[in-house]
Amino acid sequence: MSDSSKDPLRALLNPRSIAIVGASENSNKIGGRPLLYLRKHGYRGKVYPINPNRKDVQKYKCFPTLGALPEIPEVAIIAVPGEAAVEAVQTCAQAGVKAGVIFSSGFGETSDPKAIAQQQQMVRIARETGMRLIGPNSQGLANFGNGAVLNFSTMFIETPAKDGPIGIISQSGAMSVVPYALLRARGLGIRHCHATGNDADANVAELAAVVAEDPDLKLLLLYLENIRDAGALADAAAVARERNLPVIALKSGRTQAGQDAARSHTGALANEDRVVDAFLEQHGIARARDVNEWVNSAELYLKGWKPKGRNLVVISNSGAICVMAADVASEQGMPLATLAQSTREDLNKILPSFATTTNPIDLTAALLTNSALFSQILPVIAKDPAADAFHIGIPVAGEGYDVAAFAADSAVFAKRTGKPVVVSAPQALVADRFKAQGMTVFTTESEAVTALNQYLTHLELIQRVRDRNPHMPMAPLQQSGELRMLDEVESLRKVAQHNLSVVEFRHSEDSDAAVAAFREFNEPVVLKGCSPTIAHKSEWGLVKVGVDNEDDVRRHVDNFFRTLRMGGAVSNGSVVARQVKGQRELMLGGRIDPIFGPVVLVGDGGKYVEAMPDLALLVWPFDESDVRAALKRLRIAPLLGGIRGDPAMDVWALTQACVGVGRMLADPDSKVASFDLNPLILGAEGEGYHIVDAVVYVSA
């Protein structure tokens, strides 16, 4: 998206003037609610209701047509149905309105061909003049920073708005206001709350790229039901990263059942979920699996912490909370910090003998008899250099406890350390006291530690993405169209051309040539029958290994030709290949995803790849370090390093192979659309790898 094409979207977020086509006196109607909201939220620009039947609407002066307005409105809300909406887009576009939000539904989200055509027409009309559209079927945009609430959601009546450093952008209306409600219930303020609807023209990602420019934002939440424009999302992620704005995406349709439901909801094609995972990770976007994961850690992002690591200290007045917090921290990869000897000695001077001075620190019920314990131990712990983050768990307090002091002491402690602190307190009374002191409070230790881990993991991800080569461009999306399978020889040559290490082989037209090739190798060989129409050679009996004499070579090759002839398959001769040994058979596959571009799969090879998959997925562009990180996630990762007397394998060569095939897919001149290299035989360190079998498809 060019920068100037973003201008109309910027105008939608901060319009000088707004026309409402189909304005209504009834603020429960979609054409009436924005007027209520614009006034209520103090919007200072011009508001122009358009309705031929009224003189005024909700005390705003009303105009019969767009042409009757005293000026060209910068943006328009279109709240009229069907053909009238198409006409409104036409009128706005011709008049020079920069952007419109179409509230009206019953277009692309239906299965009615006429309605779908109307949507396409609106987009066509808008694109002729450069007008941008949000919707149709949009619940609207809401900027609570300037009162530009072009939105009809009921939620802002039920849960009053408060401006704050969070932005929410969602395809779904519900999923724009559900996180809004949950975050508001935690007392957090939200600046942006936008629901884009059918994304016929501008989509969530394009809007996100503009919202991300808001310098006050500290967290951006996206709800995506399908990703149709990966480039726009990558662009938005880049803008956000530049501005230090973390992005958390809830991408639904993770399962087949969810994708089926999404298809009947929006009609869009499903994204392959593991590609979505890899893509979001590559761009530093954290992925939430559900609404709770999406919002639970939000408050932590607003604190301005600069965490240095993930070593946790747990403090509680209950041993059980200590145990459970240790469980969840440890499961999520947050080690408990080992406290310095001096810290433990200082704690020993303060705590009773039965309390625990190792981490987790169990204050025991002694806190009941001595509320000052808290204020005494916190400064001691704050000094400890091993602690990166803290969890304070107060499962029970009340009568007999000085909860107000605990909360105040904790706040002083949090300020002093400057490090992340999360609190758990299931009692509302206790939680409220800590919240009043500005602490981040969860109901249970599990929620607190999980949110902390999510936050730390996301910051680490963003750092990793920053550290990557910033100049790796996305690959151009190739329209694959018709595909053609290459035979074994062509396939091996194609990958060899891209600097991949292919087993040494000879292509032989007949059995004489095959015997000659065998003589040349002078050692047992592998024989394969070659056909551009047969991908699964071994199932046809077209692969023979360990062939060690001329008679067998001749016999097998003749058999291949007979098999192909009888099967009606094209015969392209045979392959005589050196038989290579290595440490493990891996597989390397790839294809061009229609949305995300080149995708590479690497993992354990052999016969059971489908039944017991152990694969890592990489989305182009990626580099060697990305491959190394992906390989670490494989089940066979320990084997790559060498165990039980086996030598370490040549991981360096493997990463080169992965990057090589990625580059091949990304190169339009290669015409490669997909490939399956299985097995790739990986040798010990320094021995490299050999691709011994290849099936490549190219665009015809």
Place this chain on the structure above:
Amino acid sequence: MSDSSKDPLRALLNPRSIAIVGASENSNKIGGRPLLYLRKHGYRGKVYPINPNRKDVQKYKCFPTLGALPEIPEVAIIAVPGEAAVEAVQTCAQAGVKAGVIFSSGFGETSDPKAIAQQQQMVRIARETGMRLIGPNSQGLANFGNGAVLNFSTMFIETPAKDGPIGIISQSGAMSVVPYALLRARGLGIRHCHATGNDADANVAELAAVVAEDPDLKLLLLYLENIRDAGALADAAAVARERNLPVIALKSGRTQAGQDAARSHTGALANEDRVVDAFLEQHGIARARDVNEWVNSAELYLKGWKPKGRNLVVISNSGAICVMAADVASEQGMPLATLAQSTREDLNKILPSFATTTNPIDLTAALLTNSALFSQILPVIAKDPAADAFHIGIPVAGEGYDVAAFAADSAVFAKRTGKPVVVSAPQALVADRFKAQGMTVFTTESEAVTALNQYLTHLELIQRVRDRNPHMPMAPLQQSGELRMLDEVESLRKVAQHNLSVVEFRHSEDSDAAVAAFREFNEPVVLKGCSPTIAHKSEWGLVKVGVDNEDDVRRHVDNFFRTLRMGGAVSNGSVVARQVKGQRELMLGGRIDPIFGPVVLVGDGGKYVEAMPDLALLVWPFDESDVRAALKRLRIAPLLGGIRGDPAMDVWALTQACVGVGRMLADPDSKVASFDLNPLILGAEGEGYHIVDAVVYVSA
């Protein structure tokens, strides 16, 4: 536990009279709070404060000593510290008090040898007269059904009690009242809330077996930091099962970090976590990983539903909720029910054209304009036979919606179907309306569906446990003491004695005998050097496979003897074995867990068992159907069934082998303490298996 030994614990739950040793006027002290609570909760038995310094305590008549009481109290609370507590136990036991609750702390939970000895002394004294003890370091018991609140927790002041069908029993004080508070916040009533403390005499499980007798209970929650008496827990589970009372256990110390924290908390030995998993499952106890999992599904157990299956129907006014609910249901193994054609046709007549009449049912924003939609579609869906359970998701409502009608309609629907219905509504206003109609409401669809799945999965588990052979007794726990390793020949013979299928082999004292054995087999053989001190033969070069001539047999066997001699190892001759082939090398291992008894591990074998484990664990007693269920969880499960042209493997024989080794471990006469059979070579269906390598340890 004999039934009569349960009587004192029954008395604690419903005492005729209670003495409080160390009664205090101050209701914030542990000796004062029970008096406050007994009066507040309407306890109708006799209350006898004991305090030599007062005439009355909190308006109860006070007595100087136990001997001064007008009767022998049935139970006593002991709230005096240190040696005074020991003396109080002594006095109570001698007087014939049935049971005592020791609030005082500073005993077994400390590292002070004197305090630990005092705790042991209290137990000894009590056991002499048959008096039972709860504690020390117990927060006390609370029965809100009869007001017998022998408890000092602050929580019952902060969150007033309400009697109800839930019982909570916890080692930890905090973890008795945290679920209490969370469930009370959901409006649920709790009958029992007990915290047992150090479990020096009676433990959580023993108390649970008695609490489970309460006919009004519908759910029992246990918090366990360590399981020390598996038999008592099995007994409690059996009582609960007989009475149709589901049990959910939160067993902490799941990780090494958690276990370390627990050790410093209670000093008890850690349980191996995967054994805990298998044990709880075997006894029909659901295991919660954290507090949320523990309490989130509680309300569902109270409804009296009799679910027939797990096919879910999702209804929402938001397509996004439909997609996300489908995602979470599908991930958790709840298929979306396929609605009958007639249901869809009936829905089509009611819903607007852009709504979805397949499941999930997306009512769209049409619900805003027509609140009656809800009341129209629910009866149609209620009739559909494919639906086992329902989720209604209302992410947004309010101004313009008739939420009261939705809630009332849903309640009628729920009553009519009698099937499980869960609701999600993030807005408190909406949630409260549904709750007021008796519906079970969660904030998000993910929480609702997850809780539903937990509940259904637990009922299925209980049914499976009921369907098992009810007469399988637990194995007696064997004190293993010193262990002795058997050599290969002894090991193979030991397992063969227990009807396990061992490879055919000959034991040869010298190389002449080995050659004779080879001649007898008349085919390539496997040779092994045999020593009772070497478990890892291959690492010593003591295994040779495919030996096919006499010279090699002689040479290898002589080499074995030389190797053993030079290594200073005892030589017990050599093994000449038939070389068997099969479909896959598996492993079968076992040991006697000091708490849980015989434990068997079965899974993929070979060299990388440690690096890439794929093992299922079984706790004795188990039968063939348990083994089959365990095998299904293996990664290699698809291979057992036969794929990619491989034949199916002999799973029947494998289950026999697993049960056989379980029986061997459980048989005290076998003296087997642990074993490692790797590989066990499994053949195709009908071919059986062969154990080709065995290391067995027996108690010396």
